[in-house]
Amino acid sequence: MGADVNESATFRHTTVLLDEAVEGVLARPDGIYVDGTFGRGGHSRLLLSKLAPQGRLIGIDRDPEAIAAAAAIADPRFSIVHSGFADMADALAELGVHQVDGVLLDLGVSSPQIDNPERGFSFRFDGPLDMRMDTTRGASAADFLARAEEREIARVIRDYGEERFAGQIAKALVARREAGAPLTRTDELRELVARAVKTREAGQDPATRTFQALRIHVNGELAQLEQGLKSALRLLAPGGRLSVISFHSLEDRIVKTFIGQHSKAEVDRRAPFAPPPPLALMALGRVKPSETEVRANPRSRSAVLRVAERTDAPLKD
Template sequence: MYAQVMEGLRILEDGIYLDGTFGRGGHARGVLQRLGTGGRLLLMDKDPEAIAVAEHEFGADPRVAIHRGSFTDLAHWSTAQHGLDGVLLDLGVSSPQLDVAGRGFSFGKDGPLDMRMDPDSGESAAQWLARAGEAEIADVLWNYGEERMSRRIARTIVARRAEQPITRTAQLAELVASVMPRGKPGQKEIHPATRSFQAIRIHVNRELSDLEAGLDAAHAALRPGGRLAVISFHSLEDRIVKRFIARHAKAPAGNRRLPAAEDFVPTLRAIGDARKADSTELAGNPRARSAVLRVAEKLGENPAACAGGTR
């Protein structure tokens, strides 16, 4: 998907680009390789460990500016207010976050039940589970994880925490597994705690509301002809991105019973269909199997002219 991202961004040598989810810099390196001396790359991440990597690897490059924070803050970052030729958002948790037990994202590694992408902000998963009501926990598991056993899991969490605080990832993973029905012999299934961990992580980090705000901010910051590239890893994220692009690219369906609305003026156009990782990438990165890339282009005052791909 790396090559597809670079192609989708259509990088100009003197362009200004924002990587709103730096992670460990895989995409940032690709953008920098394509930029000339007059180009600029703006890097954002709310994870302090990611920012430390960015400072170490790119801090001395005069083309690079680095800011710790969520991509929802890009409207308040003065460096990003001069107009952008491309914005990249690679959503979800990064591989380093999953691989470090101390971050609390993985049910496969015992560690503190944290799950915050920014460990200095908000409450941890353990703190939320200690105070949330049974109905709230069940709603989060269902709405963000589509977990069919959400009510049973929530009820068990509330009962268990009355006996002992739930502070470790292994505790939560074991608790969820204990109430899940057993799979059929020989049937390959995901770990029983997968959906619950995903749902709690999304809730703790406000990922879906941040995505909506971040898309609006990116749309406002893009210059005509600029590209928005978003990589999603589950259907909830992808649905938000798909609807966002469609809302700005296509006129809403009319209703003959209502007064005629003002003429719709598109401000985005979708670039191709949703794209997925090919077999070569999946062989080297199995986590990319659920990744979906969508790309859109910002239109200018004359959408018909921009639709041809000219700038």
């Protein structure tokens, strides 16, 4: 999730693919844009610097700390909404906006979230096992592990963490819970996973995949992404741009598939020589961080930016 280096913040973050994502989304300087993952405003600030006086930028984030950070932007062209980007169409409608010229999404979790032990996102610090991006609602990771069946826990860790030891980890979690010691701290989860995972990738903590899986599940990230892409496509005006940064294969697969569904014609076998139907998107490219950026910010190494442009074709049903 995008965030810039904020000198007044305790937890800092360097925005990944900053110039590339903003350049990708900026269709016309006098347009209306959505930063669906405001974070600490890295992409938003750069985008505002490139907008014309009549341009407009609407930031969206479901993290109350991000909403508070947005107060530092004193620009009449900017407004912030406390919401998930999956609901951006409804959120913008309340502002009287029904069409935009660009939507930027920087997926995943931001460094201010990761580096704050109280948020519970990281196994590097001991803290409450929370992991909610919106701390005002929903069940925490500890809540989920306290009530879910072993089979459900294993499914989440396997499907969202691509963890081959998901069954062993789930079994150990439930055994500890049934012994009267449910997990409430990140250190407890990290130590339990370390005992359950028999082998590990070089340079990777054995808890990495489990923490990712629980975070994705607690925040409904993949469903949010699928719905958010649909909302963005409905909002985009012809010529408008969609610019999405993802950080792991599950996210990127959804983005790649979505853009492909709306930008690649399927041949009608009943009429193979018929002209292809008009498509709603035109894929503009895929960008990875440069070697220089990865050296400066190792967290950027897995990032993928995909950009597409809205055509004037009608949407598929």
